Each structure stands twice: as C-alpha cells, then as structure tokens.
Amino acid sequence: MEGFPMRAWSIEIYLVNEHGEEVPANIFDKAQYRLHPSFEKRALQTIKQPPFRIQEKGWGEFDMQITLTAKHKGGDNTLDHDLNFQKERYEAVHTVTFRNPKPDLLALLRESGPAGDENGIKGKPASKKNKKEKTVDMEKLADSLQRLSEDDLLQVVQMVHDHKTQETYIKNDVENGEFHVDLYTLPDALIKMLWEFATEKAGGLQ
Structure with missing residues (x-):
C-alpha cells in the first residue's frame, strides 16, 4: 500500500500475578483471534498453546476480538484489542471474571494469585x-x-x-x-x- 510501510507484528497472552509479573496463561485451552476481513482465510485463527502467539504482517491498524476459552468448562471470554503501531511494544491489560469455577480451574487460578476463598467469594x-x-x-x-x-x-x-x-x-x-x-x-x-x-x-x- 503506497505510503504505508508493511509491519510484522505479534501478540502473546499472559496472566499477571499479584506482584504484577507475567505468568503463563495456562488457565486457557485456546485463544481465537478474529482479525480484519482483509486477512481473508487468515481472518480467524485459533492457537492452542500458551502464550497463544499469533504472528502476522500488514500495513493497517484495526480493532480485533480475542476469545479465550478457559479449561475445565470455564466458558469463553471475548476481549477487544486495539492493534496499533504507535509504539514498538505495548501491553493491554484486561480483567477476566470467572463465576463458580470448577475446582480444577480454581486450582489453576490460584497458581497466579489469590482466588476463591482468599478473596471472600465463598x-x-x-x-x-x-x-x-x-x-x-x-x-x-x-x-x-x-x-x-x-x-x-x-x-x-x-x-x-x-x-x-x-x-x-x-x-x-x-x-x-x-x-x-x-x-x-x-x-x-x-x-x-x-x-x-x-x-x-x-x-x-x-
């Protein structure tokens, strides 16, 4: 596209623990990225291993949806992400809430910080x-x-x-x-x- 440089970009997904540190997002089974329609056959991509890295290239910025599927029937959570090239690297923090997670999922959640009983949910x-x-x-x-x-x-x-x-x-x-x-x-x-x-x-x- 004349006047617009091609850029290689990638996205990875992590959890943030109580100390603000990145830890593996092992509470999710998969991440589904819904990109701009101009990506055609690659507009919908599913990644099944942490850190759920997607790697693409293009000249334009756009809003995308990322659907995270939690393990142990924890349900889907869809996040809106703004892909932009204002900075070489940037982070977007989203809050994902689980209601009545099954014990196996709750155990995984506790690996990244307090969950369940500790937060007074019980x-x-x-x-x-x-x-x-x-x-x-x-x-x-x-x-x-x-x-x-x-x-x-x-x-x-x-x-x-x-x-x-x-x-x-x-x-x-x-x-x-x-x-x-x-x-x-x-x-x-x-x-x-x-x-x-x-x-x-x-x-x-x-």
Whole structure:
C-alpha cells in the first residue's frame, strides 16, 4: 500500500500475578483471534498453546476480538484489542471474571494469585449454590437444556431474560448464534421453572 510501510507484528497472552509479573496463561485451552476481513482465510485463527502467539504482517491498524476459552468448562471470554503501531511494544491489560469455577480451574487460578476463598467469594454465593444443588441436579439440568429443540431453547432464553436478577451472568453471542448462561447465578424460582420446563419436554428427568 503506497505510503504505508508493511509491519510484522505479534501478540502473546499472559496472566499477571499479584506482584504484577507475567505468568503463563495456562488457565486457557485456546485463544481465537478474529482479525480484519482483509486477512481473508487468515481472518480467524485459533492457537492452542500458551502464550497463544499469533504472528502476522500488514500495513493497517484495526480493532480485533480475542476469545479465550478457559479449561475445565470455564466458558469463553471475548476481549477487544486495539492493534496499533504507535509504539514498538505495548501491553493491554484486561480483567477476566470467572463465576463458580470448577475446582480444577480454581486450582489453576490460584497458581497466579489469590482466588476463591482468599478473596471472600465463598460465603453467601457458595451456600446458595449448595442449596440449589440439593433441590435440583444442576448437571442434569444443564445437560437436558442442551438437548432441547431450537424452539424450546428460545423459550428458555426468554424465561431467563424475563426472570434474571443483577447476579445473573449471561452472554448473548449473536454473531455465532450462541447464548451462554451460568445456571448457578440464576434465582431459585427460575431454576425451578427451568427444571419443570425441561422435565416436561424430556418426559421426566431421572
């Protein structure tokens, strides 16, 4: 491109511990980079090993999306990153929050600093989770919801939207046609409604 020099650029992803030091981002299974459409067949790239290094070249600056998939079913987190050439090297710090991570993921998180109990996350949310587990088998509920038909799933999404609270964690990925919800953040009444709905559609959950 006349007047615009070609530049080689790369991105790596690390965690930052409580001392501000970079440590391997081993809590993630993969990183998916969504680049500018002009990269054509390379516009969507998935890297599966830390530090999830992507290396490219081009003349233009652009905003990209980086989707990090956590290990142990920790879900996806999408970050917006501004690729620019103002400095030879620069860092962008993002905060990623995990709600009710499974024990294996929590152990990995603790390798980079305090997590879970140390930050006071345990307490009311934990006891609330245990209460729900006694009345509803959350694993069975999650499995049954994934087996519903598309029409039934639309009803589930509507129910969640209608009865969610401020604590409810949802993510609506319209572009990929996906809807994410953390069942443990739903109010008890909604959990019961979803259980009854799934039971009716599945002919009974055992």
